[in-house]
Amino acid sequence: MGSDTLPMKPSPIPTQDDDPPNPSAALLSFNTDSTSSTSNPSHKPTIIFIFLLLITCIALSAAAAFAFLFFSNSSNTTTTPTSTTTSIDSKARPLAKLNHPVVILVSSDGFRFGYQFKTPTPNIHRLIANGTEAETGLIPVFPTLTFPNHYSIVTGLYPAHHGIVNNHFVDPYTGEFFNMGSHEPKWWLGEPLWETVVNHGLKAATYFWPGAEVKKGSWTCPEKYCQQYNGSVPFEERVDTTLGFFDLPSSEIPYFMTLYFEDPDHQGHQVGPDDPEITEAVANIDRMIGRLIEGLEKRGVFEDVTIIMLGDHGMVGTCDKKLIFLEDLASWIEIPASWVQSYTPLLAIRPPAGVDTADIVAKMNEGLSSGKVKNGKQLKMYLKEKLPRRLHYAASDRIPPVIGLVEEGFKVEQKSSKRQECGGAHGYDNAVFSMRTIFIGHGPQFARGRKVPSFENVQIYNLVTKILNIQGAPNNGSESFPKSILLPSA
């Protein structure tokens, strides 16, 4: 690992600390058994004594010879170092080959925190062992959905501020629909990292990311550096294209690159988080990380490049008929389907102008808490301004005025149906642990083997601009956060 990237100063080279087997432990099993030959009392005691003496001498010399062989042999054995290194860096490590810092932001969609222990993931664990990890996972923003979260990661803004408040929603002024294929810049507020990087006259590249195809400000989604989304492109091709950027002349190597994988979210929705299909998807993501590492090593830049591996949200199983039907509230209030912009896990209701929203919330909550609505107590309605402040889900007209928070694993539907449902979902309160995902930072400015407390993904934007040493746009992340997680400059 990294033999081609010698740090300038000899002292802070991280040692490949190994754990040699304890030779004394082996000696403990070397037992002498002296519970024999107490028979033959009729023979002369002197003969017995001489015989025993001889036996003892032979046994002792054999033991001495064995011990000699044992120790001389063990001293010749070379101990193979393990890949784990401990954190002994106190300063960021200088670049050895690249002329400028490079960050590759890798997203594995729906990679719930803990998936990394489902199956051997040697490559992800190599990044963890030699990098910095959020010990109990990365906290997504609310709602814990794909588009709001991916765009929060690259803008540092909560969805209310970057405008992508759901995977699909309606503009209350124009009545236009946003969906995951909407690339008009009017939807996408804030300044994503690729735009920030280009604003500084530097190059950025995206191999898929929600919002990356949107031509906005200085970002033109140039053909050479920006891929149009196509979910059927094999993961290997995405990795190899990204690696290909390192074969360009130095001035053309992008400072910032994104790499996106739909898995294991794709499988998670169909089968829930505990299915063997997820295990296989996780193992495959690990293979892709291995492919990325290997390609960077082959080019001699693995230790120079910063890899940030994360996900957008977690996943929870939704079996066992954990359903709430809006039609069951009819005795208290009728909620027509046309009022509902999304059902689950984020229930978002926009009634026509003139309908009293506070009255809707009050009547729905009355019904839900009455004990007469199946699973009613697992759903609570709010005026968006009254949602817990930690959710940051009010300051946008795109957010409908009435929002329901449903408990983990439950789903809301308009009316009862025969449809059998058993799968996985996300989108719940971001305080729910199953919604957490992973964060691993590996590169010159990340300490090796360090664990940091969980943090929200709006901090990533400032982290990346700090690593690239560029000025970022204003955002919801903390200015001091990067300092708390990165090594100080050398």
Ligand SMILES: [Zn+2]
């Ligand atoms: Zn997702």
